[in-house]
Amino acid sequence: MGKPILEVKNLRVSFKMYAGEVQAVRGVSFTVDKGEVLAIVGESGCGKSVTAQTIMRLIPTPPSYIKEGSSILFDGKHEIAKMTESQMERVRGKDMGMIFQDPMTSLNPTMTVGAQISEGIRKHNQKVSKAEAFKRSAELLTLVGMSNAEERIQQYPHELSGGMRQRVMIALSLACNPKLLIADEPTTALDVTIQAQIIDLLRDIQEKTETSIILITHDLGVVAEMAHKVIVMYAGKVVERGTLDDIFYNPRHPYTWGLLRSVPRLDSDKNNELASIPGTPPDLYAPPVGCAFAARCPYAMKVCKEIDPEHFEVSADHSAACWLNHPDAPEVEMPVGIGRGSHG
Structure with missing residues (x-):
């Protein structure tokens, strides 16, 4: 499929705790090509979510730290493991997006969903006006299959169902047309019918936009529906x-x-x-x-x-x-x- 969008080599992540060092990720290597869906599977505690959050640099430091010799090369030019937080902020959200497993704790309960999506758009594109950002927010909600998008952007997360909140999370992650999307257990908190809809939506978006996806899951049914490549941890x-x-x-x-x-x-x-x-x-x-x-x-x-x-x-x-x-x-x-x- 051409040049990899992400190359992870010998990734080692540890947590310094009172009782000692927890070696959460121990020498993980893989690549993700453009337009490819890579699934990372394994039972709870195997290190798959820590791997995903480390790629986005979302794990707290301390107590966690990336060990020497680890490499996370994004788009052939960004060495994620060595970037400062201010450098990372320019990449995170714009070129790399993330869908979390529990949208209720990931969305801001004090802001309307439209305000949250438009904030992400304007953060990475200062030339976009507030009105244009809200219009784009409504378009994104329509893209992820939400009806009455003009009304939905005025609502708060608690006014939406679990499936709707997850769609908002997907819209938020797509706001700046990222090259890589990391979906961390995107269907865990949803009932079976809504799970199927979310998987269909992600697959449809991936095919239309050629966005690369890392899918973190323990659900092999989801893997069978979406993945091109699989790594078992x-x-x-x-x-x-x-x-x-x-x-x-x-x-x-x-x-x-x-x-x-x-x-x-x-x-x-x-x-x-x-x-x-x-x-x-x-x-x-x-x-x-x-x-x-x-x-x-x-x-x-x-x-x-x-x-x-x-x-x-x-x-x-x-x-x-x-x-x-x-x-x-x-x-x-x-x-x-x-x-x-x-x-x-």
């Missing part, structure tokens, strides 16, 4: 990366297998218990030696508990950090119900 690291088809039909990491097996299927027996991944993620105050997933992995070998695996290449776009992919590893059958042939 566990304990602050990327354990598998690939195209959508690679991850859904040829996953090569036991953690990815566990995530896929935990998704309810329409063709399964209603009396079957839902699969789960036993155990809990490791304590990132003191990350374990070897593979962080070894303690929960039914296929763990001696080497898994001693040496952290590098990424083994499966194909040009697909790799997994698991010793089972080593040429000398024993052959392990993928669990029934996932992989090729399991989806019809």
